Amino acid sequence: MARSYVSEARRKVGPKRDRIRPVIERLSAEYADARIALLFRTPLELLVSVMLSAQTTDVNVNRVTEKLFQKYRRPEDYLAVPQEELEEDIFQTGFFRQKAKALRGTMRILIEDYGGEVPDSFEALLRLPGVARKTANVVSAERGHAQGIVVDTHVRRLSQRLGLTKEEDPVKIERDLMKLVPRADWARFPHLLIWHGRRVCDARRPACEDCVVRELCPSSRV
Numbered sequence: 001m002a003r004s005y006v007s008e009a010r011r012k013v014g015p016k017r018d019r020i021r022p023v024i025e026r027l028s029a030e031y032a033d034a035r036i037a038l039l040f041r042t043p044l045e046l047l048v049s050v051m052l053s054a055q056t057t058d059v060n061v062n063r064v065t066e067k068l069f070q071k072y073r074r075p076e077d078y079l080a081v082p083q084e085e086l087e088e089d090i091f092q093t094g095f096f097r098q099k100a101k102a103l104r105g106t107m108r109i110l111i112e113d114y115g116g117e118v119p120d121s122f123e124a125l126l127r128l129p130g131v132a133r134k135t136a137n138v139v140s141a142e143r144g145h146a147q148g149i150v151v152d153t154h155v156r157r158l159s160q161r162l163g164l165t166k167e168e169d170p171v172k173i174e175r176d177l178m179k180l181v182p183r184a185d186w187a188r189f190p191h192l193l194i195w196h197g198r199r200v201c202d203a204r205r206p207a208c209e210d211c212v213v214r215e216l217c218p219s220s221r222v
């Protein structure tokens with residue numbers, strides 16, 4: 001019964017290939033300001049912010065980095081203090097021991113291999129300690145050369161509800177989205193879903209009656 005209801009809903013909204021552009025257009029019109037919530041001024045600050053954002057909120061990271069970035073301006077600054085001091089300075093972001101260790105390892109490589117700069121290449125980013133695919137994706141996208149599509153909890157939930165993927169695993173979801181979303185939209189697309197997820201398509205109570213993509217969504221309740 002449930003299965004036929006789902007396939008009926010899918011049939012009604014049409015194939016995902018036909019829906020993806022109108023979905024992006026409507027969400028872009030609704031959230032013209034959709035952008036990353038982390039605050040940073042330089043590629044180094046961007047990288048550090050994203051590394052600190054694992055397992056915590058962007059608001060919390062911004063609170064910590066406001067002071068942190070006054071004290072730590074260059075990669076060398078992260079190595080000039082004892083690890084315990086850095087741990088204290090990032091304590092409020094959680095997992096502070098692993099994060100301090102990853103930050104210091106990363107800074108060492110930036111200094112030794114990249115002249116103190118954050119590398120452009122996605123593969124080079126992935127080789128930095130504590131930088132997984134999601135972090136590398138966010139950093140690349142913000143620097144104007146997205147190599148993939150960031151999949152966080154909102155992107156995962158909304159992609160599933162919008163019938164863009166049937167997968168659960170973030171890597172497989174990303175693969176599905178990369179086949180579907182035009183490359184020019186890879187950087188913007190996750191922000192649109194994240195903003196929509198926070199404002200309308202809530203995990204427990206999606207406000208389908210207020211949703212600008214409800215006619216395009218097989219999970220719409222209205």
Ligand code: SF4
Nearest residue numbers: 201206208211217220
């Ligand atoms: S129609 Fe409902 S379930 Fe679908 S995207 Fe909008 S709020 Fe989410």
